[in-house]
Amino acid sequence: TCQVHFESSNWKSLSIKRLTDSRLHGSTGLRSGSQANFFPPLEDAMLPSGSFNNRMALITGGGTGLGRAMTATLSQLGAQCIIASRKLDVLQRTAEEISSQTGNKVHAVQCDVRDPQAVSQCVDQIEALTGLPDVIINNAAGNFVCPSERLSPNAWKTITDIVLNGTAFVTLELGKRLIQNQKGASFLAITTIYAESGSGFVVPSASAKAGVEALYKSLAAEWGRYGHRFNIIQPGPIRTKGAFSRLDPTGAFEKAMIDRIPTGRLGTPAEIANLAAYVSSNYASWMSGAVIRFDGGEYVSLAGEFNELRSVTPDQWKLLEAMIRKTKGS
Ligand SMILES: CCCCCCCCC/C=C\C=C\C(=O)SCCNC(=O)CCNC(=O)[C@H](O)C(C)(C)COP(=O)(O)OP(=O)(O)OC[C@H]1O[C@@H](n2cnc3c(N)ncnc32)[C@H](O)[C@@H]1OP(=O)(O)O
Ligand SMILES: NC(=O)C1=CN([C@@H]2O[C@H](COP(=O)(O)OP(=O)(O)OC[C@H]3O[C@@H](n4cnc5c(N)ncnc54)[C@H](OP(=O)(O)O)[C@@H]3O)[C@@H](O)[C@H]2O)C=CC1
Numbered sequence: 001t002c003q004v005h006f007e008s009s010n011w012k013s014l015s016i017k018r019l020t021d022s023r024l025h026g027s028t029g030l031r032s033g034s035q036a037n038f039f040p041p042l043e044d045a046m047l048p049s050g051s052f053n054n055r056m057a058l059i060t061g062g063g064t065g066l067g068r069a070m071t072a073t074l075s076q077l078g079a080q081c082i083i084a085s086r087k088l089d090v091l092q093r094t095a096e097e098i099s100s101q102t103g104n105k106v107h108a109v110q111c112d113v114r115d116p117q118a119v120s121q122c123v124d125q126i127e128a129l130t131g132l133p134d135v136i137i138n139n140a141a142g143n144f145v146c147p148s149e150r151l152s153p154n155a156w157k158t159i160t161d162i163v164l165n166g167t168a169f170v171t172l173e174l175g176k177r178l179i180q181n182q183k184g185a186s187f188l189a190i191t192t193i194y195a196e197s198g199s200g201f202v203v204p205s206a207s208a209k210a211g212v213e214a215l216y217k218s219l220a221a222e223w224g225r226y227g228h229r230f231n232i233i234q235p236g237p238i239r240t241k242g243a244f245s246r247l248d249p250t251g252a253f254e255k256a257m258i259d260r261i262p263t264g265r266l267g268t269p270a271e272i273a274n275l276a277a278y279v280s281s282n283y284a285s286w287m288s289g290a291v292i293r294f295d296g297g298e299y300v301s302l303a304g305e306f307n308e309l310r311s312v313t314p315d316q317w318k319l320l321e322a323m324i325r326k327t328k329g330s
Contacts, residue, residue, distance in 0.1 A: 033264025039296070043270040045076050051281050052079035056133040058126060060084050060113060060170060061140030063091040065240030066190065068098075069269030070137055070276045075102040077277060082126050082133065084111040085140055113140050113166030116173070123173050132178055132185075135280040138167040138212070139190045143205040144246040156204045163208035168215055175223060184227025186280045189216045193234045193299045196291075202247070213291065220289035229288040231279050236295025238267040262297030 057074045061067040062083025071081045075098050083091050083106060091108035099106045107129050111122035126133065142162040146155065167189060178185050194202065195209035213232055220230035237243075237257055248254060258265065275294055278284055293299055301307055312320065 032258060032266075033261075035262075036264035039263040039265065041265075041268040041271050042274075043268065045073050045277070046274040047077055047277055047281055047283065049076075050078045051277070051283070052077040052135075055079050055135060056082065056126075056130040057135035057137065057280070058082045058084065058133040058170075058174070059137045059139055060111075060166070062137075063087065063094040063108070065242045066235065066238060066269050066272055067137070067139040068094050069273040070139065071106060072098050072101070073270070073273035073277045074135070074280070075099070075104045075106055077281075078104060079135065080105050080107075080130055082107045082109055082130060084109045084113075084122055086110065086112050113170055114161040116169045119166075119169040119173050123177060127177070132174065132181060132183055134184070135186050135188075136170070136174055137188045137190070137276060137280065138170055140166055141190070141205070143202060143243070145201045145248075147201060148203045151204065159204035160208040160211075163205060164211040164215075167212045171215065171219070175219070175226075175228065178228065179223075179226045182227075185229075186284075187216065187219070187228060187230045188276060188279055189213070189230075189232050190276075191232055191234050193236055193293060193295050195234060197299070197303070217289055217291075224288060229285070231284075231287055231289070232291045233272065233275060233279065234291065234293045234295065234299075235272050236261065236267055236293075236298040238269060238272060240269070257298075260298060260301050261295070262301050265296065267294065267296060 052074055055078070057071075057079040059067050059071045059074070059081060060083075062071040062081065063085050067083065067085075071083055071094070075081050081095075081098070081104070083095060085091060088108060088110040091110070095106035095108040107126075109122050109125050109129075112118050140162060142159050144159075171187060174185070175187075189212050191209040191212055192205070194206050195213050198210070199206050216230040216232050219228070223230070244251075248257075272294060275292065279287060279290075279292070
């Protein structure tokens, strides 16, 4: 396993081999704080079986990572799913694997969400396959870490096109057709905790995800009258090949990241799939305009000015308290 701390790392010794380690395919981090024992991840589907019977769900980026896990859970709960992204072979493999496990059909449709014409054709295909969906999960994304001064205009455009424009094209195309057909739907966008705070080194992603949040909050207000709900999940770190290979390619930052998560571990794809299923289900029919942070406490841990005091020992606290109590006046 990777033992390298960023501060002490010798960059030359960081092996790219780590990217192919089996830990990329495991569900939780190999490293975790001892408190993680208090917070074991449950992997089973949480909702009653049949919760999505007779419902159609579109999941963009459903062939891999978190989108795949959401597809598997919705399919297990009875939904007919459509997964859409650029790589048809990946989609078809995932669709076959999930269908054969759940007995419910998963359709694979090729679509580059950056291209509004491709999105429109994709929705034509969906209408022909299943009819308009009841559940839409905008999960497709692109990202990589990069100092902002190294970004080319096309790098900026590529990320913001996938994340913000892609989400808008899918949402508007489906929204218009649903409105025309007087059909209600649940829309869910997957953003990130730094959509709220901003973050250096992922600036196109942070900007685009913030835009997605504004889009979804705005439409929650505007399109309730058409029977449409809009919600947002902000995940904290969950190991997927797509994210970790582009955001921490050497594995050097993983320990520091887990150390700052109060629950002492990464999230798992199954956990976010359960949350996404709940938000998209009729159990959440009164939920709209919600922004749900799902991050093991990482955001508040990063935000609190005094949180570093977690490392102060009980003996050191005795000393500190004595010093503070001794202080008289200002
Ligand atoms: C601190 C530790 C953190 C550890 C992990 C933390 C986890 C928490 C995660 C939080 C949020 C996560 C958000 C996510 O979205 S993760 C999902 C990531 N998944 C993906 O990105 C999958 C899809 N990605 C891709 O297909 C590619 O990576 C893509 C570059 C986004 C798009 O591919 P494509 O359209 O083929 O684009 P090009 O390769 O042609 O590139 C376009 C443009 O961008 C420039 N570019 C590409 N890579 C880089 C790079 N690494 N650095 C700088 N620039 C890059 C490329 O050169 C092109 O520009 P130009 O034409 O000017 O050369
Ligand atoms: N894993 C994590 O820790 C976190 C993830 N997230 C978010 O979760 C979501 C899923 O990420 P994750 O599963 O980790 O990563 P993945 O890389 O596995 O998922 C991204 C998906 O987006 C699809 N995609 C990328 N570009 C396009 C495009 N132009 N058109 C259509 N589909 C596209 C990819 O498929 P294809 O290549 O076939 O197009 C892929 O299936 C993203 O929104 C991400 O921002 C947020 C916070 C943390």
